[in-house]
Amino acid sequence: MRFSILNSDAERRDGLKALLRQINRLARFNEAQDWRQVERTLKRQWPDLLVVDWQDWMSVIDIRNLLSHYPHLRIAVLTDKISPKVVSNLMDEGVLGVVPRETDPCLIVRAFEMVMLGGHYVPSGALALNPPLPADTAIRPFDEKSPPPRRTRLSNGLSPRQEQIMRCVHMGSTNKMIARTLGISEGTVKIHLTSIFQQLGAPNRAAAVALYNGWLTNHLQVLRSNAESLLRPVMGQAGSVPLRRATRRRFQYPLSANDSTAPLPMAAEPGTPYDDASAAELPSEPVTEGST
Secondary structure, eight states: OEEEEEOSOHHHHHHHHHHHTTTOTTOEEEEESSHHHHHHHHHHOOOSEEEEEOOTTOOHHHHHHHHHHOTTOOEEEEESOOOHHHHHHHHHHTOOEEEETTSOHHHHHHHHHHHHTTOOBOOTTSSOOOOOOOTTOOOOOOOSSSOOOOOOOOGGGOOHHHHHHHHHHHTTOOHHHHHHHHTOOHHHHHHHHHHHHHHHTOSSHHHHHHHHTTOOOGGGGGGSOTTTOOOOOOBTSOSSSOBOOOOOOOOOOOOOTTOOSSOOOOTTOOSSOGGGOOGGGSOSSOOOTTOO
């Protein structure tokens, strides 16, 4: 499976790649910074889906020119501007899916899958279509005798067993501890974790916990709108997180407990200089044998 991503920002392309890996973790990607690079990649390798991360410099005319040469190309647009006019213009030119960037990540993945299958995706209320109901439509009221059907709602599309396993992983339990707690084998736990990582698009347990709890990580910053993007610190400018140059400290060998910083005397240095020896200490006359 191959995807093409169009955006001039490399970090946003990396975020989209992390999101598209939830569809297929072995997928390959063609990255493009402008429409010319998109055409070059289309001539070499045909993608299953072209994801356009919409920016201000892009125009609907560019999509029209692209689809005039490649009419069978499936395009999904991820944008902040959702209005009936914008959505209708994109859909009229041949875009199959228009996805708001504020949408839940799991729903964005499902929308991309729908476009890959040849379907259309439009956010609710974007086209402002409210068709009237037929006159003979019967609306069945709900009361105590006939309550509405209950639907089990699972976050992130996980099964109840996978939900239990993720709660245990969140508490720091190992595979053996999870198996003992749930009464299943350790191999079954590993199979469930592999499926969970694939559904969440997580490479490890920590990333799976972050995605399961809804925490936005660095590789999912593409889901933020331009207004919600965090300001980055700039070298030399004052801010909440200013960048400062790290001052290097001069390395010094550590002293032992019995050592001191006082200068030590030389090993061959005499206690008293030779020139200052008193003459009384020296013998005045030579001593001869037999003298008393």
